[in-house]
Amino acid sequence: MHDAIEVENLKVRYRSKKGKMVDAVQGLSFAVSPGEVVGFLGPNGAGKSSTLKALMGFVRPAEGRCEVFGLAAGSLEAKKRIGYLPEVAMYYPYLTPIETLFLYGELQGLRGRALKEEAHRLLELVGLKGSEKKLNKSLSKGMLQRVGIAQSLLGSPDLLILDEVTSGLDPVGRKELRHLLKERQKAGATLFFSSHELAEVDMLCDRILLINNGRLVEERLMAPLKDELRNYSIVFSGSAVLHDLTQEIESLADGQIRARFSAKEQLVEAISRLQTSGAKLLDVVSQEGSLEQYFIETIEGAA
Amino acid sequence: MKFRVYKALARGVFLESLRRKDLWVVAILGFLILMGASALGFFGVQGLQVFVKDLAVTVLGAFSTIVAILTSTRMLPEEIKQRTLYPLLSRPITRLDLLIGKLVGSILVTWMSFLILAALTALALFGFGVSFELIMLQYIVAKMMGLALVCAFGLTLSIYMTPAAASTTGFIFTFGSALIIRGLTSGYEHAGPGMQFLFKFLNAVLPQFTLFDLGGRAANVGWAPVPLWVMGFLLGYWLLYSSGLVAIAWTRFQRKAI
Numbered sequence: 328m329h330d331a332i333e334v335e336n337l338k339v340r341y342r343s344k345k346g347k348m349v350d351a352v353q354g355l356s357f358a359v360s361p362g363e364v365v366g367f368l369g370p371n372g373a374g375k376s377s378t379l380k381a382l383m384g385f386v387r388p389a390e391g392r393c394e395v396f397g398l399a400a401g402s403l404e405a406k407k408r409i410g411y412l413p414e415v416a417m418y419y420p421y422l423t424p425i426e427t428l429f430l431y432g433e434l435q436g437l438r439g440r441a442l443k444e445e446a447h448r449l450l451e452l453v454g455l456k457g458s459e460k461k462l463n464k465s466l467s468k469g470m471l472q473r474v475g476i477a478q479s480l481l482g483s484p485d486l487l488i489l490d491e492v493t494s495g496l497d498p499v500g501r502k503e504l505r506h507l508l509k510e511r512q513k514a515g516a517t518l519f520f521s522s523h524e525l526a527e528v529d530m531l532c533d534r535i536l537l538i539n540n541g542r543l544v545e546e547r548l549m550a551p552l553k554d555e556l557r558n559y560s561i562v563f564s565g566s567a568v569l570h571d572l573t574q575e576i577e578s579l580a581d582g583q584i585r586a587r588f589s590a591k592e593q594l595v596e597a598i599s600r601l602q603t604s605g606a607k608l609l610d611v612v613s614q615e616g617s618l619e620q621y622f623i624e625t626i627e628g629a630a
Numbered sequence: 631m632k633f634r635v636y637k638a639l640a641r642g643v644f645l646e647s648l649r650r651k652d653l654w655v656v657a658i659l660g661f662l663i664l665m666g667a668s669a670l671g672f673f674g675v676q677g678l679q680v681f682v683k684d685l686a687v688t689v690l691g692a693f694s695t696i697v698a699i700l701t702s703t704r705m706l707p708e709e710i711k712q713r714t715l716y717p718l719l720s721r722p723i724t725r726l727d728l729l730i731g732k733l734v735g736s737i738l739v740t741w742m743s744f745l746i747l748a749a750l751t752a753l754a755l756f757g758f759g760v761s762f763e764l765i766m767l768q769y770i771v772a773k774m775m776g777l778a779l780v781c782a783f784g785l786t787l788s789i790y791m792t793p794a795a796a797s798t799t800g801f802i803f804t805f806g807s808a809l810i811i812r813g814l815t816s817g818y819e820h821a822g823p824g825m826q827f828l829f830k831f832l833n834a835v836l837p838q839f840t841l842f843d844l845g846g847r848a849a850n851v852g853w854a855p856v857p858l859w860v861m862g863f864l865l866g867y868w869l870l871y872s873s874g875l876v877a878i879a880w881t882r883f884q885r886k887a888i
Contacts, residue, residue, distance in 0.1 A: 341887065383720055386887040403722040411720035417713045419642060421649035426642075433638035434721035462649070478717055 329397030331486050331517035332359040332382065337391035339377045339541075351377035353541040354391070359519050361396075361485070364512055366528040366535040367521040370626055374541035375521040376414050379490050382519075383411055395486060407436070410484035412475050414491045414521075420464035424455055424474045427463060428481065435482045449477040454503060468495035476504065480511070487511060489520035493527050505530060525618045529553075537625055544629040556616025559594040560587045565606030569597050583609060635723050636731045643705065643735025644742070652701070656743040659693055660750035680849055682758055686751045687845035691773065694744040695804050698777045702736040702784030703796040706883075715888055725884045729785065729876060736781045741774055764855040769848035771861065775868040776842025780804055782872040783837055786879040789886070807839040837871060 339352040352374040359365045369375050380386045381393050384401015393400035396408055418427050428446035432438075437445060450459050453473040463471065472495040479487060487508070493501050501524070508518055508531060522528055528535060529549070537545040562585050569576060575587035588594045594611070601608050647653060663686070709715040709732075718728060748770055752762070783803065787796035803810070811833065818829040842864060847853050 380888075383716075385716065385719060387885070403724065406720060406722045409720065411717065413713060413716035413720075415713060418717070419646055419714055421646040422642065426645065430638055430642050431717060431721060433634055434718065434723050436722065438634065475717070 328361065329394070330358040331361045331363070331396060332357075332519055333392070333394040333397075334358070334378070334382070335392040337378065337381060337393060338389040339374070339381050339386055340389040341377075341386075350389075351541055352381070355538065355541065355543055356391075357536055357543060357546065359517060361517050362512070362515055364508075364518040364531055364533045365520075366532040367519060367538070368523075368525075368528065368535055368622065369521075369538040369544075373538045375538065376490055377541075378538075379411075379488055379521065382488060383409070407482075408485045410479035410481065410487045412479040412487075412489040412492060415494065418463045418471060418474055418478075420462065422463055423460050424450055424463065424466070424477070425459040427474055428478055431478045432481050437482055445481065446477075449480050450474075452480075452507060453477045454500070469497055469500055472496055473500070476507070480507075483514070484516065486517045486519065489518070492520045492522055493524045501527060525622060529618050537622070539626050539629050542629075545625055552618075552621070553615070554591070556618065556621055557591075558587060558589060558614045558616055559591065560585055560610075560612045560614070561594065561597060561601070561608060562610040563601050563606045563608050565601070565604065567597070567600045567604040567606045569600065572597055632727065635727050636734050639718075639728065639731025640735035640738055643732060644738050647701065647735075647739040652697070652739065653743055653746065656693065656697060657746050657750075660747045663689055663747070663751060663754060680851060683755065683760060683851075684845070684849035686755060687769065687849055690744070690747050690751050691843060691845055692805075693747055694740060694773070694777055695780055696801075697743040698736070698740040698780040699784045699797055699800040699804065701739050702733070702781040703788045703800055704793050705732050705736055705785065706788050707793040707796075710888055719888070726876075726880050729879055729883060733782060733785050733872075733876065736785065737778045740777045740781055744770075744774060744777055763848075763853075765844065765848050765853050768855050768861060769844040772842045772844045772864055775864055776839055779837060779842065779868050779872055779875075780839065782875040786875045789879045789882050803837065804839050807837070810836065811838060811840065837875075838867075841867065 335356050337352050337355040338350060341349050341351055343349045355374070355378060367375050367378070377386065381388050382395065382400050384406070395405040398405040398408075418424075419430075422430065425446055428449065429442060432442040432446055447459070450456060453476050455470065455473050455477065458466065458470060463474065466474070476489075476492070479489065492508075493504065496504060505527065512518055518531070520531075532549050534546070534548050535552070536543060537547075562579065562583055564581075564583050569586050572593045573586055573588050577585050579585055586597060588597060598608060598611070706715075706729075709718070715728075719725065723731075752766075756762075780800070784796065784800045787799050790796075791799065814829045814833045814836075818826055818833070821829060844856065847856070
């Protein structure tokens, strides 16, 4: 069985406005399995959109290989299986959302009643019921993004490639989008998306790929990463030797002490020592780590 | 299947153009022509049929050519600028399909504008008591083929140039077509063998928009229609030349990073 996405030693090169050749992506390799939800992260100008464009066949790789379900990226057969949401989605200002979906649906090969029903269903799904016949130019940025999401879902594609998917959406919109994407995943679709919204990445992804300057910096599974980033703290009274486990020990009021640990093993050992020394354990807190902090540190470390 | 793709793309172009009120501008221009002609009638020039017809076909030709160039040269650059090209090309269609669909769309818009103007002009001419002759119908058919060729030319230019440069070049080659061809012919007569070959080559490759302009014949009263083989030749020239232009456009567009 083929991977949903397979990228090998991808190089994307652009001619800058000054005429110089610029490497937007430099030897990038990764794979995405069918059914996976993968977040594609990186700072502005890292090469995310260029990679996605290469996957769609919008730019020709200077070197390397891009495949979608074993088919050459950009080929008609590959595009039949992809739903794509471009970064900063713009749609014909003088068409309505329903006409926009009819247009893309027909290009996708849908027609007649099936297209009509799917277009209406998708607009309802993205919360645009009642706005089907307004001109796109009168819609807000968030509503246009919803039109974009709806068009990407036409024909129930096996792979969704979404560039800055949450752009322009309000918190309610983001929640609805999360739900929608999870539904698509349950239906067996593969999701590959770039986003600057780390909270969304945190809630949606099985795995993240972190790129900077066109190169893969890190590739992590979300579950172990979350464990790694999680912090633990205990509050106790009495005395125990914990200095070899953590440096983060602070005295609180009423003779209470708080100690923070970065690993679960340290926490377990600390609790065990408290019990042995007769100290009184008052509180145990497990706190989610900051993905943002991880992102910044990793990018800075790679720079 | 391909036909459906072209139809969908062309319908999008047409709807956009209709709602952007491009066609309304043309209708207003036509109305002004009508009013102008009525004014001429008011001052009593009913007898000057040739003058009035000549004026009408000149205005008709000029306005519709402007619409053809502006519509065809701005279409793809606008798609790229507004980023509407991405969702289109993410569908299972080729770039050639997109080019043809857009070309069909721009031809439809241009033809619609031309027909609105032609209908209004015919109405104005009817007001003068000018009778409708077969040569007028041939003029309309030939002009429609010529406008379609202008659209293909404009679309091709827009792939290689900025929209402003494409429009300017389009205007030069369409409105200056007669002058350019006359210059080449005259240059050929006075040039050496090497230059003669160049003039001949240029004459062969440059689009001969004037071939499609039967306005001069149509303006005269009582002129016989052109033989059918001429219309057949124009049809062949239009199809062949447009196909060549689309092929030139596609050569560049298929490799263009967007």
